[in-house]
Amino acid sequence: MKFRRLWGAFAVVIVASFAVLGYYGGEIYRQAPPIPDEVISASGERLFNGQDIRDGQNVWQSIGGQQLGSIWGHGAYVAPDWSADWLHRECLWLLERWAQREYQSSYLDLSDEQKAVLGARLRREMRTNTYDPVRRTLKLSNDRAEAVRAIARYYEALFGDAQEFPADVALVSDGGKSPPELRSAYAMPANTVRDGERMRKLNAFFFWTSWACAAERPAGVPEASAAETAGTERQPSRVTYTNNWPAESIIGNAPSGPIVVWSVISFVLLLAGIGALAWHHATLPHDDHEDQSLPASDPLLALQPTPSMRATLKYFWVVIALLLVQIGLGAVTAHYGVEGEGFYGIPLAQWLPYSVTRTWHTQLGIFWIATAWLATGLFIAPAVSGHEPKGQALGVNVLFVCLLLIVFGALFGTWYATRQRMDLTTNFWFGHQGYEYVDLGRFWQLFLLVGLFLWLGLMLRALWPALRQASEQRHLLALFIIASAAIALFYAAGLMWGRRTHLAMVEYWRWWVVHLWVEGFFEVFATVVIAFLFTRMGLLRTATATSAVLFSCTIFLFGGIIGTFHHLYFTGTPTPVLALGATFSALEVVPLVLIGFEAYENLTLTRVRPWVQAYKWPIYFFVAVAFWNLVGAGLFGFLINPPIALYYMQGLNTTPVHGHTALFGVYGMLGIGLTLFCLKGLASRNRWRTGPLAFAFWSINIGLALMVVLSLLPVGLMQTWASVERGLWYARSAEFLQTDLMNVLRWLRVVGDTIFAVGVLALGWFVAGLKTGWSLDRQYVESFHLENVAERPVAVG
Numbered sequence: 001m002k003f004r005r006l007w008g009a010f011a012v013v014i015v016a017s018f019a020v021l022g023y024y025g026g027e028i029y030r031q032a033p034p035i036p037d038e039v040i041s042a043s044g045e046r047l048f049n050g051q052d053i054r055d056g057q058n059v060w061q062s063i064g065g066q067q068l069g070s071i072w073g074h075g076a077y078v079a080p081d082w083s084a085d086w087l088h089r090e091c092l093w094l095l096e097r098w099a100q101r102e103y104q105s106s107y108l109d110l111s112d113e114q115k116a117v118l119g120a121r122l123r124r125e126m127r128t129n130t131y132d133p134v135r136r137t138l139k140l141s142n143d144r145a146e147a148v149r150a151i152a153r154y155y156e157a158l159f160g161d162a163q164e165f166p167a168d169v170a171l172v173s174d175g176g177k178s179p180p181e182l183r184s185a186y187a188m189p190a191n192t193v194r195d196g197e198r199m200r201k202l203n204a205f206f207f208w209t210s211w212a213c214a215a216e217r218p219a220g221v222p223e224a225s226a227a228e229t230a231g232t233e234r235q236p237s238r239v240t241y242t243n244n245w246p247a248e249s250i251i252g253n254a255p256s257g258p259i260v261v262w263s264v265i266s267f268v269l270l271l272a273g274i275g276a277l278a279w280h281h282a283t284l285p286h287d288d289h290e291d292q293s294l295p296a297s298d299p300l301l302a303l304q305p306t307p308s309m310r311a312t313l314k315y316f317w318v319v320i321a322l323l324l325v326q327i328g329l330g331a332v333t334a335h336y337g338v339e340g341e342g343f344y345g346i347p348l349a350q351w352l353p354y355s356v357t358r359t360w361h362t363q364l365g366i367f368w369i370a371t372a373w374l375a376t377g378l379f380i381a382p383a384v385s386g387h388e389p390k391g392q393a394l395g396v397n398v399l400f401v402c403l404l405l406i407v408f409g410a411l412f413g414t415w416y417a418t419r420q421r422m423d424l425t426t427n428f429w430f431g432h433q434g435y436e437y438v439d440l441g442r443f444w445q446l447f448l449l450v451g452l453f454l455w456l457g458l459m460l461r462a463l464w465p466a467l468r469q470a471s472e473q474r475h476l477l478a479l480f481i482i483a484s485a486a487i488a489l490f491y492a493a494g495l496m497w498g499r500r501t502h503l504a505m506v507e508y509w510r511w512w513v514v515h516l517w518v519e520g521f522f523e524v525f526a527t528v529v530i531a532f533l534f535t536r537m538g539l540l541r542t543a544t545a546t547s548a549v550l551f552s553c554t555i556f557l558f559g560g561i562i563g564t565f566h567h568l569y570f571t572g573t574p575t576p577v578l579a580l581g582a583t584f585s586a587l588e589v590v591p592l593v594l595i596g597f598e599a600y601e602n603l604t605l606t607r608v609r610p611w612v613q614a615y616k617w618p619i620y621f622f623v624a625v626a627f628w629n630l631v632g633a634g635l636f637g638f639l640i641n642p643p644i645a646l647y648y649m650q651g652l653n654t655t656p657v658h659g660h661t662a663l664f665g666v667y668g669m670l671g672i673g674l675t676l677f678c679l680k681g682l683a684s685r686n687r688w689r690t691g692p693l694a695f696a697f698w699s700i701n702i703g704l705a706l707m708v709v710l711s712l713l714p715v716g717l718m719q720t721w722a723s724v725e726r727g728l729w730y731a732r733s734a735e736f737l738q739t740d741l742m743n744v745l746r747w748l749r750v751v752g753d754t755i756f757a758v759g760v761l762a763l764g765w766f767v768a769g770l771k772t773g774w775s776l777d778r779q780y781v782e783s784f785h786l787e788n789v790a791e792r793p794v795a796v797g
Contacts, residue, residue: 002543003475006550013554017561024565024577025508032504033212033241033572034131036138039204041145048204050136054500056205058424059198062417064355065434067362068188071209072242072571073650073728074507075436076358078337079186080732081651083209084246086151087126088729090210091250093147093169094122119250126214126251127240133218138211152203158182159199161190177734184340185734187354194420209503212241212572214251243578245570245647246728255647259569262579263644266586270638273590277555305682306382307393308462313682314400315375316675320767322368322407323668327760329361331753338746352415359414359432359439365663366437366518367407372671373525374399374455377484379678380532381459384477385466395458402451409447410440417441428499435506437514438494445494452488459484472542473535479549480528486521493517504572515564518667523560524553526670530622533677539612552591559588566641570650578643585641589634615680617693621673624701625666632661636708648723652731654716657708665704672700672763679770687777692769696762703756711749715742 039048060082066075069082092107098118099107107118131138140148154169156162162179183190193199216238239256247253332343333354341349378396382388409430416422417431430441438445460481467477493512497505531545565573565581612619636658640649649655680688718741723731730736769775 003546003550006547006554007475010550010554010557013558014561017557020562020580021564024580028504028508028568028573028577029502031217031574032502033208033215034133034136035208035502036131037136039138039140039207041140042142045145047140047145047148048207052201052204053208055424056201056203056208057503058428058499059193059202060205061434062420062422062424062427062432063192063434064353064359064418064432065439066436067358067434067439068192068355069186070651071503072213072507073245074567074571075651076354077651077653077656077732078354078737079188081246081728082206083213084248084651084728084732086155086206086210087213087246087248087251088727089151089154090144090147091122091126091248093150094125094143095119095250097143097147122250123252127216127238129215129218131215131218148207151207152200155203155206156196156199159188159191159193159202182734185738187336187340187349189341189349189353192353198420213246213248213253214240216240217574239575241572242570243573243575245650247648247723248727248729255644258575258578259643259647262582263642266582266642269583270586270589273587277590303383303681306388308388308396308458309379309382310682311393311396311400312375312379312678315371315378316679317767318404319368319372319375319671319675320764322364322371323760324764326361326364326368327757329357329364331757333357333361334746334749334753338743353418356415356418360411362437363410363414363439365668369667369671371403372675373522373529376529376674376678377455377459377525379681380529381462383536383681384473384532385463387462387465389461392458392462395454399451399454399458402447402454406440406444406448406451410444413441413444414439425499435510437518438510442495449488449491449495452491456484456488473546475546476528476531476535476542476549479524479546479553480532483521483525483528487517487525490517490521507568507571511564511567515567516561519662520557520560522667523556526667526674527553529674537612537615555591556588559584559586559590563588566646569643569646582641582643586638589638589641614687615677617690617697618673618676618680620697621669621676624669624697625673628661628665628669628704632658632665636661648728649716649720651728652716652719652723653712654720657712657716660704660712661708669700675767679767683770689769689775689777692762692766692775696759696766699755699759699762701759703752703754703759706752707749707756708752710751711745715745718742718745
């Protein structure tokens with residue numbers, strides 16, 4: 001068997017990688033921060049119970065969850081990270097209380113010696129793990145219990161509609177700002193939580209997440225020596241449940257030994273991997289495109305779209321419509337970072353708060369990209385097999401209706417949830433799950449999963465006749481089917497958590513969807529689809545494409561599957577997860593260093609024959625995919641992936657730098673390229689007027705680059721500096737983010753956003769012109785009609 005070794009390596013990588021992922025999933029479950037049955041004070045007063053904490057997690061989800069601030073570093077970036085924020089304010093309150101009681105002075109006015117005494121006491125108070133695993137209770141000192149009640153009052157004022165903070169918590173207010181000022185800075189409407197009982201439970205959840213950031217793990221880690229605990233400069237050898245995250249110097253939260261060591265190892269492995277892959281690439285025979293082996297005319301001119309292929313046209317129209325809406329919502333969401341609750345004076349947050357616009361912005365990105373890829377699969381399957389099963393067009397139309405229902409149902413549910421009119425169970429099923437990229441309610445998740453399996457069924461029945469034939473393309477078809485099946489199957493990971501599942505386990509399964517589904521098997525699917533397109537056009541030999549696809553997918557998944565753990569360094573996971581995530585996320589970057597060769601090869605395809613010029617701009621979008629894969633996924637991805645980098649950068653604007661350039665730059669550009677390829681295939685005899693398309697391509701890419709270079713990256717790097725020097729709480733605080741310089745940098749994003757948005761509008765104009773005719777070369781159409789065909793070609797649609 002010609003490709004036996006490649007298939008063997010592919011299978012071994014998948015089986016071994018998922019074995020590791022599954023085993024450590026069990027370890028995360030076993031070692032997750034415990035949720036106590038009761039949280040009590042030393043005097044026996046009950047503060048919260050376990051049910052309050054779990055219900056509080058559901059309340060947090062219902063107000064937008066990770067779309068309104070973040071927890072353990074995951075979520076949005078305008079409001080604070082609530083776990084780090086609570087932790088810092090609780091520490092300030094305790095230090096001030098002790099200073100007033102023992103020195104009759106404000107903490108800030110104490111001498112360095114007095115501050116050192118109270119600092120050592122605070123570290124013991126916060127880092128000592130007082131959870132009793134037998135009684136399942138967490139006992140707090142009376143002072144700390146009072147601090148918890150005080151910070152709860154602070155949050156009640158912030159999440160409600162108070163105009164002033166209570167006097168006893170005003171000292172922990174951010175820079176002395178009032179609740180309305182902070183709500184504006186955080187893009188939070190008044191009465192974000194309308195019910196007092198819900199607020200009490202939300203406070204219980206916030207306290208528990210901050211407690212996990214400070215309390216040391218009790219088992220499996222050596223005790224701190226007397227020398228380490230005696231001085232104020234040395235840090236304890238134990239780590240907290242979140243591996244000492246966030247950076248908080250006043251309680252000794254600093255990078256641990258494993259964070260530093262595994263970061264160094266990841267750098268070394270990256271260099272070693274780059275060297276090995278470069279050597280492998282240099283030893284391969286390089287086959288230049290030979291003109292005599294390429295078709296003299298466009299093979300797609302002979303393609304006769306089947307009814308099911310023509311039925312995919314409306315999918316691509318929806319792709320462009322959703323993209324336009326997403327861009328508009330992105331502009332509103334970014335503007336909230338400057339104006340808070342308004343949009344150029346319009347009090348838009350009353351109807352569409354930041355948590356909703358950001359939810360819709362991220363969800364629509366997933367929806368339109370996935371729709372483009374699914375529609376491409378439905379278009380290609382009959383073209384590859386030459387077989388149109390009976391009822392295939394009906395199935396394509398039914399799936400289209402299902403996708404529309406899912407999109408509109410999920411968007412309405414996430415909006416209505418933030419009105420706080422659903423009970424928590426209904427919210428879980430139909431409202432806002434609160435987890436970034438998988439925000440839609442469980443009912444809509446199930447509906448989408450059914451839709452994905454319907455899509456898989458349509459793909460299989462169209463491809464099956466070709467798979468049964470002993471042809472050269474059989475291996476490529478098999479990989480195509482595996483990738484298609486993985487897209488349907490791996491979305492099911494989003495169903496692995498329930499309403500009361502521990503947050504550490506939710507994060508584990510959520511990243512199966514976000515990393516493995518979106519960044520993993522969609523990548524495999526896309527690689528195979530592009531190979532099919534180029535082989536169908538005669539630009540690549542099937543055997544060459546098959547070898548290249550199997551090799552590249554194996555290399556990518558080798559680092560990518562276990563590399564999922566780099567998202568889980570600080571989400572209540574044990575140290576081995578940190579080590580594996582650091583190692584394999586570095587290897588995940590290795591294949592991207594040679595992506596420039598792929599870009600160059602795609603670019604040269606536009607020059608091999610004159611007829612290929614008709615596909616120039618779809619191929620250019622594939623070139624952009626290669627560029628942003630290197631820059632967005634490679635450079636900006638590795639910028640934040642090593643543990644020591646992410647320790648200070650998690651939850652800062654360095655993450656959306658990677659998110660925008662990798663998600664839109666790679667998967668968005670690919671979705672656009674696939675859309676254009678399929679639109680061309682639906683009417684291959686038509687010649688396009690590509691002026692608007694050329695303008696769209698350059699505007700979108702230049703706008704995306706300026707968005708990052710002028711705004712997101714400078715803000716993120718300045719936040720990182722602040723995080724290293726003063727802690728994450730400060731880098732995310734209104735005191736830091738609302739300075740004049742930060743506002744200027746956020747306003748500078750308008751430059752890139754505007755150029756980007758104009759490019760998307762030009763793309764929409766071009767696609768609309770395929771229907772109306774203004775994007776077609778009419779003279780060519782009429783000439784072609786007179787010379788070659790009996791029936792006049794018409795505009796697409």
